[in-house]
Amino acid sequence: xxxxxxLIIVCLLILYSNQTYAFGSVYVNHQSTNPSLFKxxxxxxxxxxxxxxxxxxxxxxxxxxxxxxxxxxxxxSNGNSGYKAKLLDKNGxxxxxxxNAETGRMSRS
Numbered sequence: 033x034x035x036x037x038x039l040i041i042v043c044l045l046i047l048y049s050n051q052t053y054a055f056g057s058v059y060v061n062h063q064s065t066n067p068s069l070f071k072x073x074x075x076x077x078x079x080x081x082x083x084x085x086x087x088x089x090x091x092x093x094x095x096x097x098x099x100x101x102x103x104x105x106x107x108x109s110n111g112n113s114g115y116k117a118k119l120l121d122k123n124g125x126x127x128x129x130x131x132n133a134e135t136g137r138m139s140r141s
Contacts, residue, residue: 081113082136089115089131096138097121097129109139 083089090104099119107116107130114133120126128141 081133083114083131083133086115089117089133092131092136093117093119093129093138097140099127102126 083092086104086106090101093099093104094101097119099121102118102120104115104117107114109116109130109132112132112134115131117129117131118126119129130139130141132138
């Protein structure tokens with residue numbers, strides 16, 4: 033009986049030493065004290081993007097400004113991810129538009 037109890041305790045200790053705990057959307061291995069080793073698995077906390085591609089951004093600015101699109105590149109403005117478009121209007125004026133990927137809002141500069 034004592035041998036069985038000792039075996040059960042040893043098995044529990046082995047299981048406990050490899051235990052992984054789940055806290056909300058973060059899995060944490062109790063052996064790891066380094067926060068950089070935590071693995072975030074919850075994708076719902078990530079920002080959903082209205083503008084998901086350069087092609088979509090190109091189409092949006094072309095319709096909004098009725099101008100020729102010269103180029104569209106990934107860019108950041110005030111910490112917001114998006115796209116910067118270079119356009120040419122009918123008068124020959126070159127101008128730039130920032131398209132916020134998260135909101136879809138366009139701002140001419």
